[in-house]
Amino acid sequence: MSQEPKAIYLKDYKVPAYLFESTDLRFELFEDEALVHAELVITRNPACTASAPALELHGHESVELVSLSLDGRALTDNDYVREGEMLTIATPPERFCLTSTTRIHPESNTALEGLYKSGGMFCTQCEAEGFRRITFFPDRPDVMSVFRTTVEADKTRYPELLSNGNPVARGLADNNRHWVTWEDPFPKPAYLFALVAGDLQHIEDRFVTMSGRNVTLKIFAEEKDLDKLDYAMTSLKNAMKWDEETYGREYDLDIYMIVAVDFFNMGAMENKGLNIFNTSCVLANAATTTDSGFQRVEAVVAHEYFHNWSGNRVTCRDWFQLSLKEGFTVFRDAEFSADMNSRTVKRVEDVSLLRTAQFAEDAGPMAHPIRPESFIEISNFYTLTIYEKGAEVVRMVRTLLGEALFRKGSDLYFERHDGQAVTTEDFILAMEDASGQDLSQFRAWYHQAGTPELHVSDQFDAAAGEYKLTVKQSCPPSPGQEKKSAFHIPLAMGLLNEKGEEVELPNGETTQILNVTEFEQTFIFSGLSTKPVPSLLRGFSAPVKLFYPYQRDELMFLMAHDSDGFCRWDAAQKLAVDIMQALIADYHPDKAMVLDGRLVSAFRSVLDAEGLDKAMVSKVLTLPSEAYLSELSDCVDVDAIDAVRKFVRHSIAVQLEDRLRAVYQENDLDIAYSPDADSVARRSLKNLCLSYLMSLETEASLQLAKAQYEKADNMTDMQVALVLVAHSSFRSDAKALLADFYQRWSGESLVVNLWLSIQASDPNEGALSRVLELMQHPAFDGKNPNKLRSVISVFCAQNSTHFHALDGSGYRFLADRIIELNSQNPQIAARMLTPLTRWKKFSAARQALMKAELERIRESGDLSKDVFEVVSKSLV
Ligand code: 0A1
Ligand code: ZN
Numbered sequence: 001m002s003q004e005p006k007a008i009y010l011k012d013y014k015v016p017a018y019l020f021e022s023t024d025l026r027f028e029l030f031e032d033e034a035l036v037h038a039e040l041v042i043t044r045n046p047a048c049t050a051s052a053p054a055l056e057l058h059g060h061e062s063v064e065l066v067s068l069s070l071d072g073r074a075l076t077d078n079d080y081v082r083e084g085e086m087l088t089i090a091t092p093p094e095r096f097c098l099t100s101t102t103r104i105h106p107e108s109n110t111a112l113e114g115l116y117k118s119g120g121m122f123c124t125q126c127e128a129e130g131f132r133r134i135t136f137f138p139d140r141p142d143v144m145s146v147f148r149t150t151v152e153a154d155k156t157r158y159p160e161l162l163s164n165g166n167p168v169a170r171g172l173a174d175n176n177r178h179w180v181t182w183e184d185p186f187p188k189p190a191y192l193f194a195l196v197a198g199d200l201q202h203i204e205d206r207f208v209t210m211s212g213r214n215v216t217l218k219i220f221a222e223e224k225d226l227d228k229l230d231y232a233m234t235s236l237k238n239a240m241k242w243d244e245e246t247y248g249r250e251y252d253l254d255i256y257m258i259v260a261v262d263f264f265n266m267g268a269m270e271n272k273g274l275n276i277f278n279t280s281c282v283l284a285n286a287a288t289t290t291d292s293g294f295q296r297v298e299a300v301v302a303h304e305y306f307h308n309w310s311g312n313r314v315t316c317r318d319w320f321q322l323s324l325k326e327g328f329t330v331f332r333d334a335e336f337s338a339d340m341n342s343r344t345v346k347r348v349e350d351v352s353l354l355r356t357a358q359f360a361e362d363a364g365p366m367a368h369p370i371r372p373e374s375f376i377e378i379s380n381f382y383t384l385t386i387y388e389k390g391a392e393v394v395r396m397v398r399t400l401l402g403e404a405l406f407r408k409g410s411d412l413y414f415e416r417h418d419g420q421a422v423t424t425e426d427f428i429l430a431m432e433d434a435s436g437q438d439l440s441q442f443r444a445w446y447h448q449a450g451t452p453e454l455h456v457s458d459q460f461d462a463a464a465g466e467y468k469l470t471v472k473q474s475c476p477p478s479p480g481q482e483k484k485s486a487f488h489i490p491l492a493m494g495l496l497n498e499k500g501e502e503v504e505l506p507n508g509e510t511t512q513i514l515n516v517t518e519f520e521q522t523f524i525f526s527g528l529s530t531k532p533v534p535s536l537l538r539g540f541s542a543p544v545k546l547f548y549p550y551q552r553d554e555l556m557f558l559m560a561h562d563s564d565g566f567c568r569w570d571a572a573q574k575l576a577v578d579i580m581q582a583l584i585a586d587y588h589p590d591k592a593m594v595l596d597g598r599l600v601s602a603f604r605s606v607l608d609a610e611g612l613d614k615a616m617v618s619k620v621l622t623l624p625s626e627a628y629l630s631e632l633s634d635c636v637d638v639d640a641i642d643a644v645r646k647f648v649r650h651s652i653a654v655q656l657e658d659r660l661r662a663v664y665q666e667n668d669l670d671i672a673y674s675p676d677a678d679s680v681a682r683r684s685l686k687n688l689c690l691s692y693l694m695s696l697e698t699e700a701s702l703q704l705a706k707a708q709y710e711k712a713d714n715m716t717d718m719q720v721a722l723v724l725v726a727h728s729s730f731r732s733d734a735k736a737l738l739a740d741f742y743q744r745w746s747g748e749s750l751v752v753n754l755w756l757s758i759q760a761s762d763p764n765e766g767a768l769s770r771v772l773e774l775m776q777h778p779a780f781d782g783k784n785p786n787k788l789r790s791v792i793s794v795f796c797a798q799n800s801t802h803f804h805a806l807d808g809s810g811y812r813f814l815a816d817r818i819i820e821l822n823s824q825n826p827q828i829a830a831r832m833l834t835p836l837t838r839w840k841k842f843s844a845a846r847q848a849l850m851k852a853e854l855e856r857i858r859e860s861g862d863l864s865k866d867v868f869e870v871v872s873k874s875l876v
Contacts, residue, residue: 005865007374010320016138017053018092019045020145025135027115029106029122029153029197034115035066036102036135040145043095055089058132058139059102060114065136066101087136102135109133110783110824118263119222120157121198123276125269128319128378131190141316142421144187151197152179158197160220164188164272166254184272186252187419189315194271196220196259203229207237207251210244215251221260221283224747228283231294231675232258232301239302242336247410249309258282258301262749265785265827266382268300270307277304280750280786286673288751290716291683294675298340303333314417319378323370323446324424326382327390331398334391341677344565345615351540351566354392356627358384359545362451363631365837365874367478371424371446376869379827385449392543393445397428399490399513399541400442401435409434441488441517449478452487454516456548460531467495467525467532471516473544479873489516492541495525495532500561503532510563511538533557538564552578556602565616572606572620575599580629580644587640595651603652607659614667615681618688623649626800636841638804642763646695653692664689664704673714687720694724702730709737719754726758734762742779749786752779756790760799767802768809771795782820785828792817796835803835804842808849811836815853818867819860826864833857833867837874851875 024039042055059065065082068075070092081088092098109116114133115124124130132139149163155178161170165184172178200220207215217236219229236258243249253273264278281300284293310332311325338346361367361384368381370390375381398406413430424446432439452475459468471491475484491514495503502510505525514523525532533554537546550558550571555578558571579596587593606612606620623645630636653660667686673679690708693701702725709721722741726734738759745751756779760771774780774791781787796803796814803810814836821829839850857863858871 005376005868007376009374010318010372013318013320015047016045016140016143017048017050018042018055018138018143020138020143022148023137023145024148026150027152027195029151029158032105032107034104034106034122036104038098038100038102038135038137040098040100040137041095042092042098052091055092055098056138057087057089057136058085058129059087059136060085060133062104062109062114062133063135064103066103068098068100068136070098071096072099085132100136104134111826112263112265112785113827115195116263118261121196121200121261122153122158123198123259123261124193124195124271125265125276126193126271127191127269128322128382129191131193134193137190139190140318141189141191142318144189144315144419144421146187147184147193148181149184149193149195150179150181151195152177153197157199160196160198160200160202162194162196162220162257162259162274164192164194164274166273184253186272186313188272188312189421192270192272192312192315194269194274194276196261196274196276199223200259201226203233205233205237207240207256209240209250211250213250214254215240216255217257218255219258219260219282221279225260225279225283228285228288229260231284231289232282232297235298235301236305238298238340239305239336242302242339243306243309243332246335246339247309247332247407247414249306249414251308252313256305258304262786263784265825267296268304270304270311272308272312275304277301278786280753283750284675286675286714288715288745288748290719290754291675291680293715293750295337295341295680299333299337302336303329306332306336309414313419314414315421317421317423319375319381320372321423322378322381323386323390323393324422324427326387327370327392328394328427330387330391331394342613342615342681344569344613345619345677345681347539347566348569348616348619350388350391352625352628353384354388354540354543356625356631358388358543359451360627360631360838361385362389362449362478363476365479365840365876366870367449369447369449373447373480377826377830377865379866380830380869389543396445396490396542397431397439397442399492400439400488400515401431401437405435405437406431439488441486444485444487448475448484448487449481450475450484452484452489452542452544454489454491454537454544454546456534456536456546458534458548460528462531465526465528467528469493469514469523469525469534470520471514471523472520473516474519479876486517486519489542489544490514491516491536492538494535494538494562494564495528496535496558496561497528497532498530500557502563503528513541535562535564535567537567537570539566540570550574550578552596552598556598559602559620560605565613569616569619572602573624575602576648577624577629577632580624580648581632583644583647584629584633584637584640587637587644589639589643593644593647595648599648600652600655604656604659607656607663613681614685615677618681618685621688627797630800630841633841635843637843638800638846642801649692649695653695657693657696660689660692664693668708683716687717690720691724694728697729702728702733706733706737715751715754719758723758727762727764729764731764746779753786753790756780756787757794757798760791760794763799763801767795767799768805768813771813783824785825788817788821788828788832793832796832804846806845806849808853811849811853815857818857822857822860822864822867823862826866829864830866830870833870833874837870839874 021041026037028035106115106117113130151161155176161180163182165182168183169181201223202218202220205217258275260277260279260282267281268277284297306329310328316324409431412434455472457470494511505512555571555575562568629641667682705721705724712718725737818829839847
């Protein structure tokens with residue numbers, strides 16, 4: 001990079017000077033290049049007030065301009081300026097036709113943006129700014145055009161030629177080539193463009209929409225994966241039905257296609273009518289996919305489908321509005337998954353992710369509001385904040401409005417903005433207009449970063465029968481935002497009397513939403529004879545950190561009595577966290593630890609209780625993760641957290657061994673695999689018991705795990721058994737089982753990824769050299785993001801004692817990989833850098849080592865915008 005990349009600001013937004021009536025593309029695909037012929041009908045935008053505006057088109061430096069003409073007249077270098085990523089034509093006519101031919105190189109495109117090759121097939125990824133790597137075009141979401149696309153390629157290698165919309169013509173060409181033309185009637189921004197050419201097989205089904213239209217559904221994959229497409233098809237049909245019932249949204253084209261590709265930077269992409277998916281988010285069958293894999297497929301298929309309305313029909317004006325489509329769509333897919341499976345379990349999982357990873361992001365150097373003010377590289381902003389916190393903000397809108405008015409608001413939003421590119425402000429305005437509610441103060445959630453903190457205290461006046469809750473809110477500073485204004489926080493709460501019964505609240509119900517709007521506010525409840533125990537932040541009604549000085553006994557009381565499932569789980573988490581934090585603070589390698597017996601008795605009662613949802617039992621009995629304990633620490637003590645977790649897990653296993661074995665047996669049923677919620681719950685409880693038992697490291701538990709591995713008819717049971725043995729101190733059994741597993745599954749790329757991750761997260765001595773060895777294994781491919789994630793990201797995130805080794809070897813390893821990946825795949829490089837950006841959370845010794853590696857990356861030269869932004873912001 002010759003000069004430092006510059007930031008782009010929301011405040012500089014200008015309406016586009018030209019509109020694109022139609023976009024006609026013709027692709028000629030070859031093994032050593034692709035030619036792209038574009039014919040664009042362009043008119044002045046009446047909304048642009050500039051007098052004689054220039055036409056500005058984006059075009060990446062990798063795009064070779066072969067020819068360019070305006071209304072049939074060939075343009076020369078003197079007619080336009082090409083500088084950086086822009087091609088500018090100074091004063092074009094009011095309405096004209098621009099034709100161009102560009103030459104690009106999909107075969108050597110390792111960034112996986114634009115048109116590239118995944119294995120033997122061509123595919124595209126255009127969001128956010130990939131289209132500029134294909135041809136010259138205004139690559140901004142507020143320029144929408146009707147696309148007509150012809151794809152021409154060799155007939156033998158690429159029998160299937162796909163693009164957005166409906167196929168309208170096809171034919172043969174010379175040299176064993178063929179072509180297909182596709183028309184998409186819905187105007188769309190370039191980021192939703194897609195093309196696929198390959199030797200693909202597909203399954204096909206049909207959906208009849210609520211107005212009686214027939215939609216053909218096709219899911220494409222390589223032939224060997226045809227047996228893994230049914231679950232995605234079922235999920236797609238469920239999602240289509242759910243969106244009709246829940247949001248009144250109907251699908252609009254005659255055909256909906258999904259294609260599975262091996263090489264993909266993210267999870268999947270909602271291109272109009274032609275979704276492209278990472279194989280990891282669409283392929284599933286019992287033999288090769290774990291329960292969480294099945295759930296991911298269901299959620300991602302639904303997510304991309306829901307984008308057809310929240311994203312495609314109504315899109316974003318600019319990339320600062322990314323959460324408009326992503327936050328809303330994540331909220332929609334979370335509710336869908338909650339309806340398909342267990343609602344509380346889904347909530348617990350989402351909150352766990354938010355509280356560990358998103359809160360960490362919100363407290364780190366890359367913290368940004370869900371509607372950022374500026375960025376250097378938009379790819380760096382596909383974050384947990386935009387997606388998950390964005391979904392929480394939409395959830396709060398629903399909580400404040402109530403279900404009926406929220407639906408009225410979403411109907412108004414879709415109706416008012418169908419076919420437009422809009423802003424988060426438009427979303428909030430529709431919600432206000434439909435409900436009559438004032439969301440002025442609520443808007444702070446869109447422009448203030450950081451996780452708000454609520455400090456709650458209480459007072460009981462026995463004589464007056466009055467209970468007072470005082471809530472203080474604050475929010476720590478984040479980059480560029482020293483002081484924050486007060487947020488409008490919906491705080492769902494209830495009160496439990498001494499018998500554990502819910503108290504009736506002023507609204508006549510047992511749960512009430514407190515509108516926290518001031519920095520300090522007191523809420524009074526009267527008519528109480530004894531001091532209640534408060535149940536706070538029910539259902540996790542706001543993405544905040546809530547502090548209330550619960551006694552351990554009160555947490556056990558809430559675990560037993562709270563009517564809110566989320567809060568029952570949270571009480572168990574808080575109890576475990578409280579106990580573990582005390583042990584961590586007091587940790588010394590030579591000092592014996594003692595476990596507060598209350599945790600064991602709480603866990604025992606949960607194991608013994610009749611009729612509890614098994615999925616919830618297993619969530620409650622799962623100890624807080626290392627990542628969560630780290631997030632909660634001001635200064636992360638890696639070794640103490642690791643030692644304390646092991647100690648607590650082992651102590652629980654010792655004291656509950658018989659119960660754990662009994663529950664294991666009760667749930668170890670010999671019935672055929674099904675990914676339904678009850679079966680998933682049963683397996684998760686059984687496997688949790690097995691993991692406690694394996695922490696005893698007895699011969700008996702080893703035999704139990706090995707037996708499970710041998711007899712498993714599904715990947716969930718097999719993988720858990722393998723992890724437990726592979727990470728144990730039974731090294732020869734570990735080696736044998738890993739070898740056996742690879743031998744069985746070497747032909748299944750996604751299963752091999754599990755095999756790689758299991759080894760990369762193995763905490764036994766010598767982890768880093770094992771990782772280096774894995775990277776030499778034939779199963780590893782340094783150009784495939786899934787492989788990189790399975791080895792490198794898993795090592796850094798899930799093998800913390802080795803990643804944080806005090807000799808700095810883990811940090812050095814990661815920095816070396818980033819420097820290599822920076823030019824090959826900048827998006828992945830920047831993403832994988834995250835663990836180093838958290839250096840301020842660690843001891844002085846580790847801080848120095850981490851910082852030194854960040855500096856080394858910064859000095860390594862020729863940084864991509866992606867890596868530059870993350871490194872430079874982290875070093876501030
Ligand atoms: N819009 C997609 C996410 C996505 C974003 C960028 C990509 O490539 C850089 C790919 C996919 C979604 O939300 O699913
Ligand atoms: Zn999305």
